[in-house]
Amino acid sequence: MTHAAARTGIVHLAERSPDLAGADMVAALTPPPQFEDATFESYRADPEYPSQQQAKDVLVAFAGGGPASARGGFFRRAKREQQKPGVYLDGGFGVGKTHLLAAVYHATAARRKYFGSFIEYTALVGALGYKNTVELFKGADLLCIDEFELDDPGDTMVMTRLLGELVATGTKLAATSNTPPNALGEGRFAAQDFLREIHAMAESFQTIRIDGTDYRHRAVDGHAVTLTPSEYEDAVAEAARASVVSDDAFGDLITHLARVHPSRYIRLIEGVDTVGLRDVTVLSDQSSALRFVAFIDRVYDAQLPIRATGATLDTVFPDEMLAGGYRKKYLRAVSRLVASTLA
Numbered sequence: 001m002t003h004a005a006a007r008t009g010i011v012h013l014a015e016r017s018p019d020l021a022g023a024d025m026v027a028a029l030t031p032p033p034q035f036e037d038a039t040f041e042s043y044r045a046d047p048e049y050p051s052q053q054q055a056k057d058v059l060v061a062f063a064g065g066g067p068a069s070a071r072g073g074f075f076r077r078a079k080r081e082q083q084k085p086g087v088y089l090d091g092g093f094g095v096g097k098t099h100l101l102a103a104v105y106h107a108t109a110a111r112r113k114y115f116g117s118f119i120e121y122t123a124l125v126g127a128l129g130y131k132n133t134v135e136l137f138k139g140a141d142l143l144c145i146d147e148f149e150l151d152d153p154g155d156t157m158v159m160t161r162l163l164g165e166l167v168a169t170g171t172k173l174a175a176t177s178n179t180p181p182n183a184l185g186e187g188r189f190a191a192q193d194f195l196r197e198i199h200a201m202a203e204s205f206q207t208i209r210i211d212g213t214d215y216r217h218r219a220v221d222g223h224a225v226t227l228t229p230s231e232y233e234d235a236v237a238e239a240a241r242a243s244v245v246s247d248d249a250f251g252d253l254i255t256h257l258a259r260v261h262p263s264r265y266i267r268l269i270e271g272v273d274t275v276g277l278r279d280v281t282v283l284s285d286q287s288s289a290l291r292f293v294a295f296i297d298r299v300y301d302a303q304l305p306i307r308a309t310g311a312t313l314d315t316v317f318p319d320e321m322l323a324g325g326y327r328k329k330y331l332r333a334v335s336r337l338v339a340s341t342l343a
Helices: 022-027 050-062 073-081 097-107 118-128 130-137 153-167 191-197 199-204 229-242 250-257 262-268 286-301 327-342
Strands: 009-011 086-091 113-117 142-148 172-177 205-210 244-249 274-280 306-310
Touching (some): 022 118, 050 086, 050 172, 050 205, 086 097, 086 191, 097 113, 097 142, 118 142, 118 262, 118 286, 130 153, 142 153, 153 172, 153 191, 153 199, 172 191, 191 199, 191 205, 199 205, 229 244, 229 306, 244 250, 250 286, 262 286, 286 327
Parallel strands (some): 086 172, 274 306
């Protein structure tokens, strides 16, 4: 089922039942829209933080660029270090890790290369099964994994096993891990966590630390925007005149997400330009909350603004969830919800 025909008007996500074949899911593994043109040249290293230029130089070499030979100096050392099949970009929020990861993808001359978030890869395993996923990726030249999740032992184990099988057949890897902006410094450098959690694969990765400050200078205590019912109706009507806007009761969407596999969430929002949510409430079920996180990841990657009524979206995850094992996922989602309501 596709939804490409509508150019303007209102649609309801809770009425969509998208299909997505394995081949389509793999074909969708490319950098998100905001990084589809990311290059090493467009990455602006901050001279106040030399590690940014150093990271860029190492990654240029990893992607197959830079001087073909160097007589000593940094590039020669970089070449020796790049014997490892994987690179891990370790840094805080807003220092350009995803931009550099996308630049590696674009600069690598490869027949088969893939770029996706950790959640996208694990969703693929969930939808197709482990063995089929291995077969799909076997022979790939490069896998880029953005926001490698460190808070789900089961998924981490599956992903580590998958990467081990692919590296054994010649696949190169490039990864970042989740470092939420509003965790008040928590997890700003996650290399030790990353290497510990993927211990079976740790020796395959070279860690590249990237220091710096958040180039977006995003406030850590920002709040999502909520609208009154009349403001919401006006916003939806205005958006529908020029584009496609979804309009769903928050509870209906949460219920529907349980019926749609997370790997299909990207198709759920296909053709939509603005997401509308009415009567937002605080979530009480962790499974529902994690599905909502996965949905918001797809909305954020697509750079879709959100208009909402009810509880502010940065409060949908209660304190007990924020204090639990999925804290980083929820904090990242909160940041993305705030940004999406301000868009």
